[in-house]
Amino acid sequence: MMARQQWSRRAVLGGACACAFHARAGAADARIHPAAMTALAPVGFRPTERDERGMWQSCERLEEEIAGSNLLLPSPAFQRYAKQVVDRLVGDRAGETRVYVVHDPDFNASMFPTGMMLVNTGLLARMRDEAQFASILGHECGHYLRRHSLSRWRDTKAKTGVMAFVQAGASVGAGITAGAGGAGANWMDLANAINASLVLSILSYSREHEREADAYGVKLIEEAGYPPEAAAMVWEQLIAERKASAAGRRKKYRDRSLSALSTHPASALRLADLSVSGRELRDIVVTGRRYDAQKARWDAAVAPLRADLLAEQVRLNDPGASLYLVHAMAADGWTGLLRYNEGEVYRLRDEAGDAQRAATSYAAAIGHADAPAEAWRAHGYALLKQGRGEEGKAALGRYLAERPGANDAGMIRFSINQ
Known part of the structure; x- marks a missing residue:
C-alpha cells in the first residue's frame, strides 16, 4: 500500500x-x-x-x-x-x-x-x-x-x-x-x-x-x-x-x-x-513421535467465542461460504447455535424458499438444549408469519424470559400484545 x-x-x-x-x-x-x-x-x-x-x-x-x-x-x-x-x-x-x-x-x-x-x-x-x-x-x-x-x-x-x-x-x-x-x-x-x-x-x-x-x-x-x-x-x-x-x-x-x-x-x-x-x-521421523490434533483443547478454547465468530461470518453476506462453514462444523453434530445461524443465513439471503428454510432451521434450533435465546425470537416471528399467533407469542415470551434486558424487549412486548 x-x-x-x-x-x-x-x-x-x-x-x-x-x-x-x-x-x-x-x-x-x-x-x-x-x-x-x-x-x-x-x-x-x-x-x-x-x-x-x-x-x-x-x-x-x-x-x-x-x-x-x-x-x-x-x-x-x-x-x-x-x-x-x-x-x-x-x-x-x-x-x-x-x-x-x-x-x-x-x-x-x-x-x-x-x-x-x-x-x-x-x-x-x-x-x-x-x-x-x-x-x-x-x-x-x-x-x-x-x-x-x-x-x-x-x-x-x-x-x-x-x-x-x-x-x-x-x-x-x-x-x-x-x-x-x-x-x-x-x-x-x-x-x-x-x-x-x-x-x-x-x-x-x-x-x-x-x-x-x-x-x-x-x-x-x-x-x-x-x-x-x-x-x-x-x-x-x-x-x-x-x-x-x-x-x-x-x-x-x-x-x-x-x-x-x-x-x-x-x-x-x-x-x-x-x-x-x-x-x-x-x-x-524415526523417533516414534505420537501425533495429537488436540481437538478437545481447541473446542474448549473456542466454545466461549463460537456465537460471536458465527455472527461475524454471517454478517459478511456470503451465504455460500457461511453455509459451508456451518455444515462443516455440524459434522461433529448439530447444535442449537449452528441451526440458528443456518436459519440466519437463509433469512438474510432471502431467495425463493428461504423463508421456509429459515423457519425450519429455527424450529430445529430450539429443539437443542443449547439453543441461543435469539433462536426463540427468530422462531417466534417465523410462526407469526405463518399465522400461528399463539405459538409465535409463546416463543417470543420465551425469548424475553431469557433476555429480559434485551435492547429489543420493548418491540418484542409490542409484538406479543398485538
Whole structure:
C-alpha cells in the first residue's frame, strides 16, 4: 500500500488468504523439502543495520497501537491460549513472540520481524482442531524464522521509493485515531498510518517466501507433535469454501492465484505440496513421535467465542461460504447455535424458499438444549408469519424470559400484545 493511494483491502488480501496462504502456478515451483529448513534469524536477534532498525521501529509502534486499541478480541483466556500454541511451535524462542488476536472476519494471520503475531478472528471460525490452528501459526513462524519481511521491505523500498521509516503525523492521523474507536479500524489502517511500506512488506511475500513458509510450517507442527497433514487439510477446506462461495453467488469458481498478475503458487499445487510434505515427514521421523490434533483443547478454547465468530461470518453476506462453514462444523453434530445461524443465513439471503428454510432451521434450533435465546425470537416471528399467533407469542415470551434486558424487549412486548 503506497502512501495516499486508495487500495481495496479485500483486493490486497483476496488472491489467496493474505499472509496465511498465498498461491500461484508455475513449472519452476519445485517443492521445498521441510526437513531441510533451518532458521535464518538467530535466537535473540536484534537488528543492527539502519534500514532494518527502521522497520523494527515501525513494527514496535504498530504493536503499541494494537495493544491499546479496541481491535483486540476481549478474551484474555483465548489470547493466552494462542500464545501457548505459538510457544509450542517455536520452543526456545517463545520469549521473542507476542500474539494478539484481533477482530477481523478475514481468514488471515500475520507475523512481524519483531516477533509480533496478529491472528484474525476469521481464522478461528474455520479451524477444526488445534493442529489446524497451529499449521497457520506455523506458516507465519516460518516467515519470521526465515526473515522474509526484511527482504520484502528492501524490495518495496527499492520499487516505490518510500522512506524506510515514516513517522505518523497529523496528515495520516486517521489510522491511529481509528484504533481508539474510529470507524473502519483494522491493523492495516494503523500500519499504513505509521509506515506505508510496512503493509506491503508483510502482505506481499514472494512465491519463494510462501513456499518456504509452507515447508517450514509443516516441519514446525510435526516437531510439536501435531499431525503434519493438518496444513493440507486446512488448504483443502479453504478451496471447498471458496467453491461454495462462488456457487452461492452463481459464479464459476476461479483460482485467483492463477491470474497473470499473481506472484504466488496455485491453490491445487499448494495443496499437493503440503500433502506430500506431510507424508514425507511422517516417513522420515524415526523417533516414534505420537501425533495429537488436540481437538478437545481447541473446542474448549473456542466454545466461549463460537456465537460471536458465527455472527461475524454471517454478517459478511456470503451465504455460500457461511453455509459451508456451518455444515462443516455440524459434522461433529448439530447444535442449537449452528441451526440458528443456518436459519440466519437463509433469512438474510432471502431467495425463493428461504423463508421456509429459515423457519425450519429455527424450529430445529430450539429443539437443542443449547439453543441461543435469539433462536426463540427468530422462531417466534417465523410462526407469526405463518399465522400461528399463539405459538409465535409463546416463543417470543420465551425469548424475553431469557433476555429480559434485551435492547429489543420493548418491540418484542409490542409484538406479543398485538
